[in-house]
Amino acid sequence: MxxxxxxxxxxxxxxxGGNDYLNTVIPFNDPLYxxxxxxxxxxxxxxxxxxxxxxxxxxxxxxxxxxxxGKLAVLHGVGYANSPRSHFRSMDxxxxxxxxxxxxxxxxGRVAREYDPNKExxxxxxxxxxxxxxxxxxxGVPVACVAGPLEKYGFLPTIQERAQRLNVLDRFARxxxxxxxxGVMEYLGTTGLDSLKGADILKVAPQRYASTVKYPETQxxxxxxxxxxVHLADLGSRIFYCDHGSFDTHAGQNPGHGALWSAVTxxxxxxxxxxxxxxxxxxxxxxxxxxxxxxxxDNGSGTDxxxxxxxxxxxxxxxxxxxxxxxxxxxEKLVQGDLNPSMDFRSVYSTILEKWLKLDPKPIVGGTFEQxxxxx
Amino acid sequence: xxxxxxxALMAHLMRRAGFGAGRDELEARVAKGYEATVEELLxxxxxxxxxxxxxxxxxxxxxxxxxxxxxxxxNYMYYLVNTKRPLEEKVTLFWHHVFATGNxxxxxxxxxxxQIALFREKGMGNYRDLLVAIxxxxxxxxxxxxxxxxxxxxxENWGRELLELFSMGVGNYTEKDVRDASRAFTxxxxxxxxxxxxFGRFPWKFEYRAEDHDDGEKEFxxxxxxxxxxxxxxxxxxxxxxxxxxxxxxxxxxxADEPQVPAWSIDxxxxxxxxxxxATAFRDSQYDIRSxxxxxxxxxxxxxxxxxxxxxxAEVVVGSLRLVGGSELPRPGYGELSMxxxxxxQDLLNPPSVEGWHTGPEWINSGSLMARINFVAELVGDxxxxxxxxxxxxxxxxxxLSPEQLVxxxxxxxxxxxxxxxxxxxxxxxxxxxxxxxxxSEVKARTADKRTAEMLQLIVATREYQFA
Numbered sequence: 001m002x003x004x005x006x007x008x009x010x011x012x013x014x015x016x017g018g019n020d021y022l023n024t025v026i027p028f029n030d031p032l033y034x035x036x037x038x039x040x041x042x043x044x045x046x047x048x049x050x051x052x053x054x055x056x057x058x059x060x061x062x063x064x065x066x067x068x069x070g071k072l073a074v075l076h077g078v079g080y081a082n083s084p085r086s087h088f089r090s091m092d093x094x095x096x097x098x099x100x101x102x103x104x105x106x107x108x109g110r111v112a113r114e115y116d117p118n119k120e121x122x123x124x125x126x127x128x129x130x131x132x133x134x135x136x137x138x139x140g141v142p143v144a145c146v147a148g149p150l151e152k153y154g155f156l157p158t159i160q161e162r163a164q165r166l167n168v169l170d171r172f173a174r175x176x177x178x179x180x181x182x183g184v185m186e187y188l189g190t191t192g193l194d195s196l197k198g199a200d201i202l203k204v205a206p207q208r209y210a211s212t213v214k215y216p217e218t219q220x221x222x223x224x225x226x227x228x229x230v231h232l233a234d235l236g237s238r239i240f241y242c243d244h245g246s247f248d249t250h251a252g253q254n255p256g257h258g259a260l261w262s263a264v265t266x267x268x269x270x271x272x273x274x275x276x277x278x279x280x281x282x283x284x285x286x287x288x289x290x291x292x293x294x295x296x297x298d299n300g301s302g303t304d305x306x307x308x309x310x311x312x313x314x315x316x317x318x319x320x321x322x323x324x325x326x327x328x329x330x331x332e333k334l335v336q337g338d339l340n341p342s343m344d345f346r347s348v349y350s351t352i353l354e355k356w357l358k359l360d361p362k363p364i365v366g367g368t369f370e371q372x373x374x375x376x
Numbered sequence: 377x378x379x380x381x382x383x384a385l386m387a388h389l390m391r392r393a394g395f396g397a398g399r400d401e402l403e404a405r406v407a408k409g410y411e412a413t414v415e416e417l418l419x420x421x422x423x424x425x426x427x428x429x430x431x432x433x434x435x436x437x438x439x440x441x442x443x444x445x446x447x448x449x450x451n452y453m454y455y456l457v458n459t460k461r462p463l464e465e466k467v468t469l470f471w472h473h474v475f476a477t478g479n480x481x482x483x484x485x486x487x488x489x490x491q492i493a494l495f496r497e498k499g500m501g502n503y504r505d506l507l508v509a510i511x512x513x514x515x516x517x518x519x520x521x522x523x524x525x526x527x528x529x530x531x532e533n534w535g536r537e538l539l540e541l542f543s544m545g546v547g548n549y550t551e552k553d554v555r556d557a558s559r560a561f562t563x564x565x566x567x568x569x570x571x572x573x574x575f576g577r578f579p580w581k582f583e584y585r586a587e588d589h590d591d592g593e594k595e596f597x598x599x600x601x602x603x604x605x606x607x608x609x610x611x612x613x614x615x616x617x618x619x620x621x622x623x624x625x626x627x628x629x630x631x632a633d634e635p636q637v638p639a640w641s642i643d644x645x646x647x648x649x650x651x652x653x654x655a656t657a658f659r660d661s662q663y664d665i666r667s668x669x670x671x672x673x674x675x676x677x678x679x680x681x682x683x684x685x686x687x688x689x690a691e692v693v694v695g696s697l698r699l700v701g702g703s704e705l706p707r708p709g710y711g712e713l714s715m716x717x718x719x720x721x722q723d724l725l726n727p728p729s730v731e732g733w734h735t736g737p738e739w740i741n742s743g744s745l746m747a748r749i750n751f752v753a754e755l756v757g758d759x760x761x762x763x764x765x766x767x768x769x770x771x772x773x774x775x776x777l778s779p780e781q782l783v784x785x786x787x788x789x790x791x792x793x794x795x796x797x798x799x800x801x802x803x804x805x806x807x808x809x810x811x812x813x814x815x816x817s818e819v820k821a822r823t824a825d826k827r828t829a830e831m832l833q834l835i836v837a838t839r840e841y842q843f844a
Contacts, residue, residue, distance in 0.1 A: 017729070085551075086540055088638040088731045102639040131721050131734060132741035145741035147719060155746055156833065158754045167809075168830065172837055175802045184686070184737050185796075188745070188839040195742030246480065246729065250533040251521035300529030302521065305536070336551055 008356050009238055011227060011286045012108070013220070013264065014133070016245030018087060019290035021309045021339060023257060025074060025326070026055045032296075032329035040253045040298045054326075059258035062269035063312070070320035073374035075311040075348055077327040079341030083292055083307035087248070090291035095135035097346055097365045107349060108239050109138030110364045111357060115238055122194040123201050126230050127241040128223035136241055139187065142194035146226060150206045154199040169196065205233040213274040220244040221267035228274045231284070247290055253302040264288070268314075285315035285356055285375075289345070295337050296329055307338035311348050313374055317356075323372035344369055351375055382406045384792050386413065388682045391844040392630050393417050393673060394462025396695040398763055399770065399789055414673045418500065418666050420461035426454070434706040441485040442577050446711035448485025448725050452492060453714035456694045457703050467499040467669075468492060469690060470629045472724070475510050475542060476732035477519045479725050486577055487515040488725045503622060503663040504613045507543065511605055514566035514580035520730065523565040525558060527590040532558045537730050539612070547641035548617040549597060556594040561605045563589030613663055616655070623654035623668070630672060632684035633736030650677040683794060683843040686736050689720035691844060692748050696836075699790075700755045700763035720747045740842070749837045756790075756832040759825045768828050772821075776814040779807035786831045795840040806834060 023040060026047050027033050034041055047055035048064045054074075056064050066072040080099050084090055096103025108125065116124045122142040127133060129145070136143045146153060155172065159165040176192035209229045215221040223242040230237050244264050249257050268286065275281035293309030308327050327339040334340065347369040350361035355375035362368055383399075386406050390397040394417070397405070405413045416422060431454045432439050438454070441447030459465040472495060482488055491513055498506050510516050511534075517523050520534035535558030539549050549557075563585045570578040594603045599611050612618050624645055628634035631650065635643050645651045653675065654668055661667035672678055687695065693716045697703045703713060717724055721744045722733055733739075756764055767789045771777060777785065783803045787793045795803070807813075813828065815821040835841060 084546065085536070086546060086638065087729060088636070089546065092638055102635070102642045127741075131728070131738065131744075143741065145743035147721070147743040147747065153743070153746065155749060156753055156837065157750065158757055159830070159833070164830070168806075168834060171802055171806050171834060175799050175834075175838055185839055187737055188740060188842060191740055191742055191745055192839065195746055198742055199746070248533075248729070250531055251524040299524065299531045300526060301524040302531070304532045 006283050007236075007238060008358070009231060009240070009284045010108075010352065010357065011240040011284060012135070012242070013224075013268070013286060013288045014241070014243040014245075015247050015260075015264070015288060015290035016087075016091070016243050017248035017290070018090075018292045018294055018305055019247040019309055020249060020253065020257060020303050021293035021306070022296065022303075022329075023253070024057055024060070024261070025076075025310050026057065027053060027326055027329070028055050029053055030329055036297045036329065038298065039300050040257075040303065042254070054322075057258060057261050059261040060265050062265040063261075063314075065269070066272075066314050067320060071314055071316060071318050072320045073313040073318050073372075074322050075313070075343060075372060075374070076322060076324040077308045077339065077342030078289070078311045078324070078345050078348060079292065079308040079339075080344055080346075081341070083335075083338065083341070085292065085305040085307070085338075087291055087305075092134060094289060094291055094345060095133065095137075097349070103134075105138045106133070106135040107364055108135045108241070109141045109143075111353070111359060112136070112141045112143075112239055113138055114359055114364075119194075121236045122198045123230070123235050123237050125239045125241070126202075126227070126237050128226050129241065129243050133241055133243070136239070139183070140190060142190065142198065144195065144198040144202060146202070150202055150226060150229060153195075153202050155196060172196070201235055202230065205229045205235065208233045211274050211277060213270050213277060215270040215274075216263070216266050218263040218267060220263050221270060224267045224271040225274075228271055231275070232278050232280055249294070249302045250299070250304060251302040253298070272314075282316050285313055285318060285352070287348075287352065288312040288314075289348075293339055296334055296339060297337060307335060308341040309339075311345070313348070313352070317375065319374050319376065321374070323374055343372070347372060379406075380792070382410075384682070385410065385679060387791055388679070389413065389417075389673060390462065391691075391695065392466075392678075392685070394466055395456065395691060395698050396844075398699055398701075398766065400766070411674060414670065417461075417463035417673075418670055420464035420500075423460040425461070426458050428454075431706050435710065438706075440577065441489070443483055443485065446715055448479065448488055449714035449718075450706070450710050451485075451489055452724055453694075453710070454706060455496075456690070457697050463669075464496055464499070467665075468495040470626070471495040471499050471506070473629060473727075473732045473735075474625055475516065476727035476730055477515055478723075478727050478729075482515055482519055484515075484577065484580075485725065487518075487580055490579070491515045492725070500666040500669065501664070503658070503665055504609060506665070507538075507609045507612070508606060510542070511538070511561065511564060511609065512582040514582055517564065517566055517582070518580070522561055525562050525564070527559075527562045527588050530555065530558050530562065530590070534558065534561060538608075541637065541731060543612045543621060544615060544617045545621045545637070545640050548615065548621075553596055556596045556603070557608045559590045559592070559594055560596065560603045560608045563587075564605055619655040619658040619663075620651055623651050623658060626654060626668065626672060627651060628735065630669075631678050632681045633686055635736075636734050636738065637731060647677055650675070653677075683840070685844050686739050687748075687842060687844045688733070688735060688739060689717035689722035689744070689748065690724060692720060692752060693717045695844075696752045696755050698763075700758070700761040702761045702763070716747075716751055720744045720751070745842075748842065752836040752841075753833040756836055757829045759829050764829065764832070767832070768825060771813075771828060772815045772824075776812050776816075778812055779804050779810070782807045782813050782828065782831060786828065786835055790832065790835055790841075793835060793838075793841055795835075795838060799838050799840060803831070803834060807831060 046058040049055040125143045176189045227240045294303035294306040324343040346365040351371040353361035438451040522534040525531040567581045657668045657671040
């Protein structure tokens with residue numbers, strides 16, 4: 001299936017390290033917030049109150065703007081039962097939708113396979129980050145992973161004679177073609193061929209790009225700018241992925257946590273402005289998640305690993321508002337000192353899959369889950 | 377001339393216990409013998425240390441790079457490329473993978489290099505002692521917030537990762553064990569840092585503060601008492617799970633790729649008998665790492681695991697630089713050179729998280745595959761580099777080469793690299809386009825140099841070459 005310009009696109013921004021729920025969406029009226037946060041609690045006059053009950057971290061002003069425009073869905077208490085409180089296992093669960101065993105397929109990789117079963121477009125999925133995120137990884141599904149500038153994406157640039165280089169690249173393609181040996185050899189083969197093709201396609205994106213938007217000088221803004229370049233080039237890319245971190249704020253949470261959110265929200269602001277300037281914003285949603293929230297009671301300087309957290313979805317077509325319930329902070333409601341999840345993360349995915357990506361969520365998330373109605 | 381099989385086995389040992397070796401070195405080591413070579417590698421003190429003063433004459437800032445991004449890597453890369461104690465440096469890299477500590481938070485390359493030096497010094501000693509040393513290492517203490525772990529306010533970061541990533545793996549302890557282990561390490565901190573200005577950075581020093589230690593009753597893995605940090609470590613090493621966990625780390629790094637650490641509590645090892653053998657060696661030797669490595673390198677499961685390990689970016693970069701030569705001296709551009717692994721997904725001294733890097737096939741994605749191939753191809757494509765020159769000279773000495781002889785000669789001298797029949801056929805087809813190769817005349821020699829270098833480039837671009 002060839003993508004047209006207005007096919008729905010999803011951008012995932014992963015907040016790696018475990019984002020602190022209580023200092024992101026702050027229940028400022030709840031006396032238990034103050035009781036539990038003697039060290040890292042945020043002063044009321046700094047909190048960005050966005051309704052009578054909740055406020056954002058002071059560093060999240062650009063996101064509050066999205067809320068005020070009615071384009072931000074705040075999903076509460078998202079997680080899963082028996083949170084392992086391990087970064088790595090938790091991230092795996094979010095990526096593969098497999099809370100009980102080690103999954104091998106990423107949920108977005110499955111989406112890509114549905115969209116492009118015959119691998120007609122090797123840039124259906126484009127990832128900006130140092131490694132291949134497991135959420136994208138499904139055997140045989142190509143992912144273009146861009147670690148540096150898009151312009152440098154290509155093989156063997158040092159062979160000077162053009163004819164000889166094309167000749168050698170042709171040989172390279174033939175050497176990577178046969179599926180020999182183990183699964184790893186096959187994986188290497190398809191990765192090599194797909195990136196050979198992907199390089200040819202992606203190199204046009206920075207050439208076509210022109211924008212008046214100035215992105216901040218942060219890593220996440222650079223990644224989002226790369227995503228904008230590819231999206232605006234209309235190459236049929238449907239899934240974009242990037243990450244920022246580390247949100248693992250065991251110590252010195254203030255001001256570190258705020259600095260992370262400034263980078264993320266200011267980068268997103270530039271990104272959405274860029275897309276709107278080019279009339280390419282309507283078919284994009286952005287999903288922000290973290291592998292877990294953090295402990296309710298602070299540890300004197302930061303917060304330890306916890307359970308439930310918030311998820312944000314934003315975009316022109318998102319129905320802004322609260323979805324689900326903020327888990328109770330009451331001591332008897334906590335699980336080992338952590339917020340008890342009130343919404344399964346696969347619920348969020350299910351809405352996105354059914355309402356936005358127009359796919360049957362069941363085989364992708366491995367079951368039927370309630371769908372919060374943040375998309376029409 | 378050494379037997380081809382002996383060369384291949386020695387090349388395997390040197391790729392795994394070091395960063396590969398050129399043909400001259402392999403032939404000398406084969407003459408000395410396999411087990412004798414293993415012993416030499418296990419006793420780095422028999423070889424001269426890296427001459428750090430040469431580096432410092434050219435790059436003084438590499439002594440105490442502070443926060444300067446490439447200079448910490450320059451220092452580390454200089455050791456990796458120049459060491460005459462390959463296993464010492466490989467074991468150091470191993471512990472850096474396990475006790476992954478990163479500049480993203482530490483923001484102090486002096487301290488990270490000090491931690492690397494600790495691995496260099498104690499990496500083949502006793503594992504229990506190493507755990508105690510790393511628990512007292514200020515860089516680790518800061519990285520995992522143990523300086524914020526107080527008697528009155530417990531911070532679980534170090535306590536949890538000690539159990540989950542450094543010693544036993546999930547499934548071998550409860551949340552209560554995490555809590556009480558963390559309590560036992562309260563008061564393990566470092567001396568108040570001296571402000572950086574105006575004199576620059578000062579080294580961090582471990583400090584035990586009894587008044588900040590929670591001296592209350594604790595229970596950890598069945599052991600009760602007013603436990604302190606060393607009691608926790610002593611209890612950990614008594615657990616069968618500990619020897620098995622560290623053995624699996626060693627197996628994954630030195631023998632053959634395992635799944636990522638979080639899967640270990642769920643997926644069985646690919647060779648359970650090998651893990652048993654290593655774990656037994658650990659217990660029999662009271663956790664002497666050198667003894668376990670001796671068993672490992674002399675085992676048949678190791679010798680039979682040729683090309684069962686995806687090279688890490690550090691192995692790709694260091695192995696290539698050592699093969700082609702010319703990077704022994706620090707020179708302008710060393711900073712860029714030392715950042716090469718990061719372009720392939722392994723930013724040394726700055727792992728993505730305390731879990732370290734995901735290894736094996738997870739090193740490979742479209743971007744990192746391109747970065748690896750392009751880097752190695754640029755080096756082996758340059759006949760002016762001594763290692764490339766030496767490969768070409770050895771080929772030249774054979775007279776006129778048929779396409780098959782050119783391909784097999786290049787494969788042999790780059791490893792020996794073992795490639796599949798399809799790959800070999802493609803390489804030969806490429807060589808056939810060029811015809812027989814000879815260095816008879818100056819004109820022919822220029823072409824032969826160039827084509828040989830292109831053949832080497834094509835070989836390092838193969839899938840097979842991504843394995844060690």
